[in-house]
Amino acid sequence: MIKKTSLLFTMLLLSGISMLAQNKDAVIEAIVQEANENSQLEILGHQLMDGIGPRLVGTPQMKNAHDWAVAKYESWGIPARNEQWGEWKGWERGISHIDMVHPRVQSLRGTQLAWSPSTPKKGVTAELIVLPTISDSMEFKNWLPNVKGKLVMISMPQPTGRPDYNWEEFATEKSFEKMKKEREEQTEAWDKNMSRTGLDRRSLPAALEEAGAVGIVASYWSRGFGVNKIFGAYTKEIPTVDLELEDYGMLYRLVESGQKPQLHIVAESKELGKVPTFNTIAEIKGSEKPDEYVILSAHFDSWDGGTGATDNGTGTLVMMEAMRILKKAYPNPKRTILVGHWGSEEQGLNGSRAFVEDNPEIVAGVQAVFNQDNGTGRVVRISGGGFLNSYDYLGKWLHEVPKEITDEIETTFPGTPARGGSDYASFQAAGAPAFSLSSLNWSYWNYTWHTNRDTYDKIIFDDVRNNAILTAILAYMASEDPEKTSREKAVLPISDRTGEQLEWPEPRSPERNGGQN
Structure with a gap:
C-alpha cells in the first residue's frame, strides 16, 4: 500500500512538472x-x-x-536600409585646444560648440572681456565697439562648482540656504541685465560677431562636478567655445580683477555644405x-x-x-x-x-x-x-x-x-x-x-x-x-x-x- 501511494505521488508530481513545462512560453x-x-x-x-x-x-x-x-x-x-528624409548643414569637428597665455600659461578644459566656425590654422589669440552691467539697450549698443578684437565671455560665472547634493551632505543648513539665496539673486540680476540688452542667447553671439569680436567664450554648467551641456554655435565666421565651470570662473575673476587674461584658441572644423540625412530602417x-x-x-x-x-x-x-x-x-x-x-x-x-x-x-x-x-x-x-x-x-x-x-x-x-x-x-x-x-x-x-x-x-x-x-x-x-x-x-x-x-x-x-x- 505504501509503495502504491508513493508511486501515485511520483506520477502526479511528474505530471505537474510536465504541465508546468508546457505552460512556459x-x-x-x-x-x-x-x-x-x-x-x-x-x-x-x-x-x-x-x-x-x-x-x-x-x-x-x-x-x-x-x-x-x-x-x-x-x-x-x-x-536593412538607410532612408533619406532631408538635408542638413554638413560639418565636421576637428581639434580643439584652449590655453590661457597671460597672465600665466595653463591649458584649459573646453571644446568648440557644434557647427562652430573654425579658427585660422594657427588659431586666434586675444584678450578676454565680460559683458557690462547696463541700464538699457542703448547703453549696450554704445558699449559694443569695445568687443572689437576681443574674446567675449557671455555666461554667468557660477558662485559654486559643487552640485547641490554635495552642499546638502556637508554644509550647514544655514550655509546652504545662504548660497542658494545668493545664487538666485545673482541669476535674477544676470537675466534682467541680459534682457536689457534687447538680445537673447541666439542673437547675442551674432551681435558680438558683427561688432568685431574674434570669438565667443561660454560655459553652460550642468550642475555636476566637471560637467557642461554642449549644444550648437550661433556665429557664422568666428569660433564659439565652451569652457568647464572651473576654468571659466577663474578667467572671469581674472578679468574682473583687471589682469586682462589672454587665450590662445585652436578650434578646427570643416564646413561640408549640404549633406543628406537618414533614418536607418530594418525589419523582420x-x-x-x-x-x-x-x-x-x-x-x-x-x-x-x-x-x-x-x-x-x-x-x-x-x-x-x-x-x-x-x-x-x-x-x-x-x-x-x-x-x-x-x-x-x-x-x-x-x-x-x-x-x-x-x-x-x-x-x-x-x-x-x-x-x-x-x-x-x-x-x-x-x-x-x-x-x-x-x-x-x-x-x-x-x-x-x-x-x-x-x-x-x-x-x-x-x-x-x-x-x-x-x-x-x-x-x-x-x-x-x-x-x-x-x-x-x-x-x-x-x-x-x-x-x-x-x-x-x-x-x-x-x-x-x-x-x-x-x-x-x-x-x-x-x-x-x-x-x-x-x-x-x-x-x-x-x-x-x-x-x-x-x-x-x-x-x-x-x-x-x-x-x-
Missing part, C-alpha cells in the same frame, strides 16, 4: 537565454561609442553610424499579417560634447539587441517587426516626424511602437499614452515578462499623449499606439544628458540587458496578439496651466533643410 525562454548567455551589448556599445563616436546630424560620423547599423543588421540576416517581415507593424524606436543622433552614450546610444543598443534576439528566437513573427533608428531627434524629432509623414500606410498598420531614449537605467515607467484601452493589451503583454523585470515598473493608464520629448510623440500625434519605455535616471539630467560626460563608461549594461529583454518580449507579445490594438483616445484632463481641457497633439512636419544659415 518557449519563445520567451529563448529570448531570456539568448540575452543573458550571448549578449552583444558591450561589443555593440564599444563599436558605436568608442569607434564611431558622437553622431551629430550633418556630420560624417552620423553617416558612418547609419552605414554601420545597416551592415550589422545584414550580418544577422535582417534586411511578418508571416501572417505583414502589413501590420510592431515598431522598435530609438533616435540614433546625439550631441557631440561626449559620445552620446546614454542619449541615445543605450536606446539604440536596446533596439539592436532586441532585433538580434528576435531574429534568433522568433524568426517568423506574425506581424512585421520594424526598427527605426531616427536622425535629428535632437533638433525636433525630425527623423521620426519624416517617417510618419512619408509612410501613412505603415502608421495605419501599427500594432504598437516601443521607444527608449532617456538614459542607461532599467525601465521603471510605462504610460498608456492617452489610449483609452491601452491597459487591455499592454497590461496583458507585460504580464508575460519575467517578474524580476516588471516588479519595478510603474504603469499609468490611460495616461496622456506626449507633445514632444522623444520620437514616440511623432507616432502618438498620428494616432498610433506608441509607448515610452522610461528609465531610471542614474543622474542622467545633470551628468550625461547633452553633456561632455556622456560616454561609454556611464553605461550600466545590466540595466540595458534588462531593457533589451523587456523590449523583445513586448515585441513578441504584440506580434502574436490575435487582436489589433485599439486606437480609441481617452478624454484628456484639464490643464493645470491653462485651466482648459487638453487636446490631442497634431502631427508636425519635420525640418528637412536644417542648419542652414
Whole structure:
C-alpha cells in the first residue's frame, strides 16, 4: 500500500512538472537565454561609442553610424536600409585646444560648440572681456565697439562648482540656504541685465560677431562636478567655445580683477555644405499579417560634447539587441517587426516626424511602437499614452515578462499623449499606439544628458540587458496578439496651466533643410 501511494505521488508530481513545462512560453525562454548567455551589448556599445563616436546630424560620423547599423543588421540576416528624409548643414569637428597665455600659461578644459566656425590654422589669440552691467539697450549698443578684437565671455560665472547634493551632505543648513539665496539673486540680476540688452542667447553671439569680436567664450554648467551641456554655435565666421565651470570662473575673476587674461584658441572644423540625412530602417517581415507593424524606436543622433552614450546610444543598443534576439528566437513573427533608428531627434524629432509623414500606410498598420531614449537605467515607467484601452493589451503583454523585470515598473493608464520629448510623440500625434519605455535616471539630467560626460563608461549594461529583454518580449507579445490594438483616445484632463481641457497633439512636419544659415 505504501509503495502504491508513493508511486501515485511520483506520477502526479511528474505530471505537474510536465504541465508546468508546457505552460512556459518557449519563445520567451529563448529570448531570456539568448540575452543573458550571448549578449552583444558591450561589443555593440564599444563599436558605436568608442569607434564611431558622437553622431551629430550633418556630420560624417552620423553617416558612418547609419552605414554601420545597416551592415550589422545584414550580418544577422535582417534586411536593412538607410532612408533619406532631408538635408542638413554638413560639418565636421576637428581639434580643439584652449590655453590661457597671460597672465600665466595653463591649458584649459573646453571644446568648440557644434557647427562652430573654425579658427585660422594657427588659431586666434586675444584678450578676454565680460559683458557690462547696463541700464538699457542703448547703453549696450554704445558699449559694443569695445568687443572689437576681443574674446567675449557671455555666461554667468557660477558662485559654486559643487552640485547641490554635495552642499546638502556637508554644509550647514544655514550655509546652504545662504548660497542658494545668493545664487538666485545673482541669476535674477544676470537675466534682467541680459534682457536689457534687447538680445537673447541666439542673437547675442551674432551681435558680438558683427561688432568685431574674434570669438565667443561660454560655459553652460550642468550642475555636476566637471560637467557642461554642449549644444550648437550661433556665429557664422568666428569660433564659439565652451569652457568647464572651473576654468571659466577663474578667467572671469581674472578679468574682473583687471589682469586682462589672454587665450590662445585652436578650434578646427570643416564646413561640408549640404549633406543628406537618414533614418536607418530594418525589419523582420511578418508571416501572417505583414502589413501590420510592431515598431522598435530609438533616435540614433546625439550631441557631440561626449559620445552620446546614454542619449541615445543605450536606446539604440536596446533596439539592436532586441532585433538580434528576435531574429534568433522568433524568426517568423506574425506581424512585421520594424526598427527605426531616427536622425535629428535632437533638433525636433525630425527623423521620426519624416517617417510618419512619408509612410501613412505603415502608421495605419501599427500594432504598437516601443521607444527608449532617456538614459542607461532599467525601465521603471510605462504610460498608456492617452489610449483609452491601452491597459487591455499592454497590461496583458507585460504580464508575460519575467517578474524580476516588471516588479519595478510603474504603469499609468490611460495616461496622456506626449507633445514632444522623444520620437514616440511623432507616432502618438498620428494616432498610433506608441509607448515610452522610461528609465531610471542614474543622474542622467545633470551628468550625461547633452553633456561632455556622456560616454561609454556611464553605461550600466545590466540595466540595458534588462531593457533589451523587456523590449523583445513586448515585441513578441504584440506580434502574436490575435487582436489589433485599439486606437480609441481617452478624454484628456484639464490643464493645470491653462485651466482648459487638453487636446490631442497634431502631427508636425519635420525640418528637412536644417542648419542652414
